[in-house]
Structures are given as C-alpha cells and as structure tokens.
Amino acid sequence: MLAEQPSAIQGVRIVELKQIVDERGAVLHMLRRDSDLFTSFGEIYFSQVNQGVVKAWKRHRQATQHLAAPVGRVRLVIYDDRDDSSTKGHVEEIVLGRPDHYKLVRVPPRLWYGFQGIADQPSLLANCTDLAHDPNESEAVSPADNRIPFQWQAV
Amino acid sequence: MLAEQPSAIQGVRIVELKQIVDERGAVLHMLRRDSDLFTSFGEIYFSQVNQGVVKAWKRHRQATQHLAAPVGRVRLVIYDDRDDSSTKGHVEEIVLGRPDHYKLVRVPPRLWYGFQGIADQPSLLANCTDLAHDPNESEAVSPADNRIPFQWQAV
Numbered sequence: 001m002l003a004e005q006p007s008a009i010q011g012v013r014i015v016e017l018k019q020i021v022d023e024r025g026a027v028l029h030m031l032r033r034d035s036d037l038f039t040s041f042g043e044i045y046f047s048q049v050n051q052g053v054v055k056a057w058k059r060h061r062q063a064t065q066h067l068a069a070p071v072g073r074v075r076l077v078i079y080d081d082r083d084d085s086s087t088k089g090h091v092e093e094i095v096l097g098r099p100d101h102y103k104l105v106r107v108p109p110r111l112w113y114g115f116q117g118i119a120d121q122p123s124l125l126a127n128c129t130d131l132a133h134d135p136n137e138s139e140a141v142s143p144a145d146n147r148i149p150f151q152w153q154a155v
Numbered sequence: 156m157l158a159e160q161p162s163a164i165q166g167v168r169i170v171e172l173k174q175i176v177d178e179r180g181a182v183l184h185m186l187r188r189d190s191d192l193f194t195s196f197g198e199i200y201f202s203q204v205n206q207g208v209v210k211a212w213k214r215h216r217q218a219t220q221h222l223a224a225p226v227g228r229v230r231l232v233i234y235d236d237r238d239d240s241s242t243k244g245h246v247e248e249i250v251l252g253r254p255d256h257y258k259l260v261r262v263p264p265r266l267w268y269g270f271q272g273i274a275d276q277p278s279l280l281a282n283c284t285d286l287a288h289d290p291n292e293s294e295a296v297s298p299a300d301n302r303i304p305f306q307w308q309a310v
Contacts, residue, residue, distance in 0.1 A: 025203035032198040032287040041196030043187040046225045048180035070201045071226050132187040
C-alpha cells in the first residue's frame, strides 16, 4: 500500500501511485478494482490542458472523479461549499505530475474542482469516473466566478 | 457511434475515438461502461514508451486489453497463433496516436501483442483491462523470439 497524504477537504483522498521506471520508459499505475479507492467504473477519458490554460469550475451531483497526471504537470484546485461538511469553505490546491507528484486524487461529488496546465508542454489529466458522462449530472461556472474564493494565476 | 475498422485478426476490434479539440487542449474519450466494447473493469494503467523502444511480446490467458495512445505515436503489433482461430498465423500492425489515429483497440486473450514508441518524444499507451494485473495470468517472450513472425525495426 502506497502512502496516503491528508487532505484539507472531507472525503477527498490523495494517494501516491506506483511508477516502475526503466530506460525504456515507465509503467504507471492508476486504479485497480481491488483498490479501496475504487467504487465502480463509469468511464475513463483524458483532458489535455495546454500551458497556462485553466479548465474550471465543475461540480458533479453524483459522480466521483479519480484524477492522475501521467504527462506534464497540473494544478488541481478543489473548493468545498457543502453545507453538511466539516471542511466547508476550505480550498485545496494539489500539484499533480511525474515524477515527484504522481498520485491519484479522489474527488467525491458536490465539490467544485478545476485544473490548470503548469508544464511548458501540454499536460494530460486522466479521469476515471464512476458514472459515464451525463451533462444533467454536473454544472459548470467560469474560472473567474466570485462565489469560489480562488484566483487562478498566469503561469 | 464512431467508425469501426476491420481487423485482420478474429476478435480484435478497432474503433475510432472521439476527440473534442479546442485552443485550450482536448477532451479525449477512451472507454465507457455503456460501450459495446466494455466487458468489466479490472485496471487502468499507462505505459510510457520512449522513442524507438519495443515492449514485446506478451500474451494473456484470460484478460482482455483496451489500448489507446493519447500522447505520441505507437506501433501496436498483434500475432494470432490460436489453434481455434480462423485467422491463425496472421500478424496485424496498427498505428495509434493523435490526431489521425486516435482509436481504441480491443485485444482479446490468447493473442501475442507488443508495441513500439515511434514518436520523437515519449509516447503514452493507456490500457484499460478487464482483470487487474496478475503475473500468473500472462506470459512474455523477447522481442526477437523467432516463434513470432514479425521483425521490429529501428525508428
């Protein structure tokens, strides 16, 4: 079992992922069905995010996201405005990318999240969600929405 | 439903994947549970393969692989030596990579397969398998094994 690090937000989990690196390349773990982070499989897809670009904010009503960045570097930001949460009002910023921040972040439903490419190349964020994409199950607001207390910065 | 292309090997499926590209980057589909290619979820992991590197040959007894290359370019080669196959003896070579060859390849069990990075950067091959990794369920031979009628070339 790889190291789990604490999160500032109730229900978010951050777990180090295994990288098996050699001169040929690497094998990069993400998620297995026997992981205690796994719930059910809905969809696996990728978001390529170019340097400096912000993709934010999104909130799912029901779906849980499992995020990892196998290429490049991504700033992931999560905001908790859930009335029933012990961490309501908290913002958490998590850097994802190899080799030093190759980790899996589990974002439960009802949290706002967004991300930014912070490498000098396009970055790749993989998302293994427990529900297949359904536009009726999520909502989005702009990166500058003032209901979310986080200012995205240029990189 | 996106286009499916014929395969030279019985049971292999090759399906074009959707790419939603804009100036920010792209959203790249891979596999959903409501796809008719989906069986069950075992594991999602990535193989980074550096320029020219060959990772071959592998054969699974039970697991089905679902492969796509969201970054770089990969030569995937599949060899059929199944006694009960109508395509026994066939070798199929499939190029994977964006934007023109972004597709999902489903490799059923009992086929030999291997791949090579053919971009001038490290490529990423994603694999969504229906069984989590189990070393007792697969076997490997070297890229030069003469039982497999394919010669890997330098790139």
